[in-house]
Amino acid sequence: xLRRELLAVRxxxxxxxxxxxxxxxxxxxxxxxxxxHARTVAAYVSVGSEPGTRALLDALRARGVxxxxxxxxxxxxxxxxxxxxxxxxxxxxxxxxxxxxxxxxGSLGPDAVTAADVVLLPGLAVDARGMRLxxxxxxxxxxLARLERAGARPRLVVLLYDTEVVARVPAEAHDKPxxxxxxxSGVHRFPSA
Numbered sequence: 001x002l003r004r005e006l007l008a009v010r011x012x013x014x015x016x017x018x019x020x021x022x023x024x025x026x027x028x029x030x031x032x033x034x035x036x037h038a039r040t041v042a043a044y045v046s047v048g049s050e051p052g053t054r055a056l057l058d059a060l061r062a063r064g065v066x067x068x069x070x071x072x073x074x075x076x077x078x079x080x081x082x083x084x085x086x087x088x089x090x091x092x093x094x095x096x097x098x099x100x101x102x103x104x105x106g107s108l109g110p111d112a113v114t115a116a117d118v119v120l121l122p123g124l125a126v127d128a129r130g131m132r133l134x135x136x137x138x139x140x141x142x143x144l145a146r147l148e149r150a151g152a153r154p155r156l157v158v159l160l161y162d163t164e165v166v167a168r169v170p171a172e173a174h175d176k177p178x179x180x181x182x183x184x185s186g187v188h189r190f191p192s193a
Contacts, residue, residue, distance in 0.1 A: 022052020
């Protein structure tokens with residue numbers, strides 16, 4: 001029910017709202033020490049009413065950061081490819097799901113994410129404990145489990161609207177807190193991560 005409510009609010013945003021939020025969130029995210037020192041960042045291309053990520057992807061790449069983007073696999077797991085600029089993306093429709101923008105170049109494999117210094121996670125909300133509510137497909141739960149199995153400890157950052165930092169989201173035993181959330185009004189950090 002919480003997912004539906006959050007998506008309904010997002011769906012009322014105008015394209016101008018989404019674009020302005022994306023620019024502001026990109027500026028704030030680029031000030032994070034984690035991103036200032038990162039050599040590899042696993043990110044995603046925002047779709048629909050998600051806070052826009054394109055400006056951030058291009059700014060990271062301009063800094064010389066290697067940016068990895070996901071490719072959705074048939075079982076909802078994620079493979080990874082390198083972002084080489086806007087022309088390196090292909091619009092891919094996965095069955096009845098929304099179309100995603102994915103890297104058109106070669107596949108690096110699902111384990112490529114373990115090389116990331118920072119992983120930017122999509123989400124619908126994060127609570128006061130740093131627990132993230134995703135869309136419910138489990139793709140990023142698999143990514144986080146893969147990171148843990150590999151002993152990788154990247155910084156986990158979520159990009160959200162201000163109203164999506166909430167008191168509490170449902171969490172299960174396998175859920176892990178994120179380190180930070182970037183919203184238009186600022187950065188929220190979670191020491192328990």
